[in-house]
Amino acid sequence: MLFSRRGGPGTRRLLFSLLLLAAWKAGSGQVHYSVPEEAKHGTFVGRIAQDLGLELAELVPRLFRVASKGRGDLLEVNLQNGILFVNSRIDREELCGRSLECSIHLEVVVERPLQVFHVEVEVKDINDNPPVFPENKKRIIIAESRPPETRFPLDGASDADVGVNSALTYRMDASDYFALDTQHNRQQTSSLSLVLRKSLDREEIQEHRLLLTATDGGKPELTGTVQLLITVLDVNDNAPEFDKFIYKVKVLENAFNGTLVFKLNATDPDDGINGDIIYSFRRPVSPAVLNAFIINPNSGEIRTKGKLDFEEEKFYEISVEAVDQGNIPLAGHCTILVEILDINDNAPEVAITSLSLPVPEDAQVGTVIALVSVSDRDSGTNGQVTCLLTPHVPFKLVSTFKNYYSLVLDSALDREKVSHYELVVTARDGGSPSLSSTASVSVEVADVNDNAPVFAQPEYTVFVKENNPPGRHIFTVSARDSDAQENARVSYSLVERRVGERALSSYVSVHAGSGQVSALQPLDHEELELLQFQVSARDAGEPPLGSTVTLRVFVLDENDNAPALLPPGAGGEGRALSELVSRSVGAGHVVAKVRAVDGDSGYNAWLSYELLPAAGGARSPFRVGLYTGEISTTRALDEADSPRQRLLVLVKDHGEPALAVTATVLLSLVDSAQAPKASSGMLAGVAGPEVALLDVNVYLIIAICAVSSLLVLTLILYLALRCSAPPTESGCGRGKPVLVCSSAVGSWSYSQQRRQRAALGRGRPRRTSWPSVPAYLLV
Incomplete structure (x- = not known):
């Protein structure tokens, strides 16, 4: 409607009245239209989208829909232009009978977020029925x-x-x-x-x-x-x-x-x-x-x-x-x-519609869950209805219009605590005695990805025997996710890094679904004693959440290296160790030393020496030290002894099965006149190595003591830290047990250089007591 700017005071007062009326309707939460009965299909009723303050472009995305009690096909909304129009024939007499007031009540529902509007369309009567007498x-x-x-x-x-x-x-x-x-x-x-x-x-x-x-x-x-x-x-x-x-x-x-x-x-x-x-x-x-x-x-x-x-x-x-x-x-x-x-003979009726289920657990407080309408066929006080919701949290009922309520979220949800609610809406009238009725609604809480996968421990220690077959399963990691469905579907992957000159993925792999950790190639204790890496667990939510766990994989030694002879006796049985021995030496005199080293560690590298019997069963005047390899006389030499003594020394380790090598020692017995030369030769061939050997023994003892002390100190500190932690984190409390595995071979995991030094030391190494490794960890 257009108004002339030159209109008189009456025109301005009319315009002002219309504006006040429009503002009153907008504030009342209800839009009113009127349409004559028997209007043709497509007859314009009103611009409902504009009057409700909705943009045309958001009608379809927000699932704009119109519902009415009773027949819902009389009126329809064109979602393209937001116009409410007549969809099918409206017969006022059929709809309302003889009632003076006749209206169609519409519920306009838009979602995302959910909003509800009430629209009243008055059906105006036309003179379409002639007077009728009971009889002709x-x-x-x-x-x-x-x-x-x-x-x-x-x-x-x-x-x-x-x-x-x-x-x-x-x-x-x-x-x-x-x-x-x-x-x-x-x-x-x-x-x-x-x-x-x-x-x-x-x-x-x-x-x-x-x-x-x-x-x-x-x-x-x-x-x-x-x-x-x-x-x-x-x-x-x-x-x-x-x-x-x-x-x-x-x-x-x-x-x-x-x-x-x-x-x-x-x-x-x-x-x-x-x-x-x-x-x-x-x-x-x-x-x-x-x-x-x-x-x-x-x-x-x-x-x-x-x-x-x-x-x-x-x-x-x-x-x-x-x-x-x-x-x-x-x-x-x-x-x-x-x-x-009228008497109070009708209980209230409760209808729950437009359910927005399931409800995401991160839904904002005030989110509309459902629409509740109540009615009572009685009149007066008998037809006045009040509503009550049980339980009271985390939902509540909000009155939106006469006998219309919205079920809204009143406090935050947490699916991991409560994933399902059974709500009961009770409607009670004002009669005496009052009548009531109930309606139930099940509210499912939909999961959102708000929990990352969690491992039982921050780190695991695993022991693997070397020379494992390629693809051997060595451990299985498992993380738990408190979410549901895709948000709880966990996949595993390696946190890639470099191990020396090679990538971690060349040593191990992790199955994405099961978390099985497998060794891709045979592991060599002599090359790699400890392999420490991280495994990542990530869920399938949007956005995905993840965590990591540390795996400490100790490669246990196997007896896969035979003892090796060191110069001048190196080279196996083909080359012999030659020494000059004076016939004047007494019993217990060291005349030579067999030196050997084992590439393994621990007991597998603990060497023992044994003098094999001579051919023909002759008794030799020499013996070899069991753990030192020193060849010494068992008695004073005399003229009856053969001037050339050929000794076979068996060098073997303590592995299972034991591996061995044979060293040949050629001793030449000389007279006393040649003793200075022999003595000089011994000093060159024996005394020189003896001095070096003593130095090696000293270093070996220092190394063994240092490593043993460090290990004991580490265990003491570890136990102290675990026991001082809270009960949920400490191994001494009632928290989750921490898997700690130990090696059955003691602390013999030295580098190749340390093993070589250990092989040169004298005397039997002191055995260290270690707890047994569980069988399922020795892969």
Whole structure:
């Protein structure tokens, strides 16, 4: 609507009033439209999207929809332009009957976020129903003796429309004998009577034919007619009469069957059968009256028949006639208006619609979960309903409109604590005693990825035997994720790094699904004693969350290296160690030393020396130290001893099975004259290595003591730290146990250089006591 800027004060006041009206409607939370009934399909009703403050572009993404109680196909919304239009035929009489107010209540629901609007569309009546009389022809018998001004009730017409469209006026054909009288009562019903204007003469006219026409107040006007056939008889002078023309009665809707409603009492001054009265419902009788009431023809008592229901029928109009038994029966008429009083006999009804389920656990407080509507067929206080929600947390009911509520989130959710809620909505009316009903709604809490995978321990220690087959399973990592479905589906991967000159992935691999850690190639204890790396666990949520665990893989030594001879005796059995020995040396004199080293560690590198028996079973005057490899005399040498002694020394380790090598030592016995040279040779060939060997032994002892002390100190510190931690983290408390594995081979994991030094040391190494390694860890 456009307004001229030069409009007068009246125009500005009108504009200001319209703006105030629009602002009041916007603030009330309800939009009101009107549409005439029988409007054609596509008829414009209103710009609903614009009036609700919604953008056209967000109608489809936000799942804009319209719902209505009862028939939901009468109105529709064009999602392209946001216009509400008529979708199918609207018949006001079919929709609301005789009610003066007729509206279609729509619930407009948009989601993301969920919003609810209430729209009322008033259906305006049009004059599409003509007045209708109960009969096409009405027969009336009137005695010629009836005096002028006698009234004969007529059945008025009914019009299905309302308001001015149902306001009826009557007219009748002009007659010298009859006139039409119309009276209106407080119930807005018309009472028609045919009034006799002058006495009838049967001998002159036996039958009168008059056309009664009813016209409604619509535009254009519609009419209905009934033919009045009036027969004039010569019968009874006096008709039964009631003291009132209209009686009013009130009856409770819970009245028992047979309850007395009203007792009729008509009088007839005639005598005999002309004064005997029979009561009956005046025809035509509506089915509602026949189903609810019964009349005693002799006593005139009207009683209930069946069960009354205020919610189905609130008001009855009963037309009664009293007819005498004369030869020419005469009748008297009255109307009884029965008002049905409501009692609290209907429990409230609860409907839960537009469920936004499941609810994400990270949903904001105030998120609308569902719409709740309540209704009660009773009236007054009996129909006033209040709602209660149990349990109270973490949801609540918020009243949005009369008898409409929103179920909203009242506090934060956590699926890992509670994943399912059973809510009960209780509706209770204000009657006495009050009636109630309940409706249940199951609320599932949808998971979001808010928990990262968690390992039972921050690190694991694993022992693996060397020379494992490629692809051998060595350990399985497992992380637990408190989320559900995809958010709890954990995949594993290596945290890549360099191990020396090679990538970690060339040594081990992790199965993404099972977490199995496998060695991709045989591991060599001599090359790699400890392999420390991290495994990452990551879930499949959006965004994904992850954590890591550290694996310490100790490669356990196997006896896969035989002892090797060191120069000058190196080279195996093909090359021999040659030494000069003076015949004058006494018992216990060291004449030579066999030196060997083992590439293994621990007991596998612990070497022992054994002198093999000489050929022919001859007893040798020499012996070899069990752990030193020193060859010494067992007695003083004499002339009987062969000048050339060939000794075979077996060098073996303590592995299972033991590996060995044989060293050949050639000793030349010389006379005392050659002793200086021999002595000089011994100093060069034996004493020199002896001094070096002593130095090696010192270093070896220092190394063994240092490593043992460091290991003991590490164990003490570890136990102290574990026991001082909180119970949930310490191995000494009641927390999760920490897997700690130990080697069965002691602390012999030295570098190649240390093993070589150990092989040169004298004396038997001291055995260190170690706890056994569990069998399932020795892969």
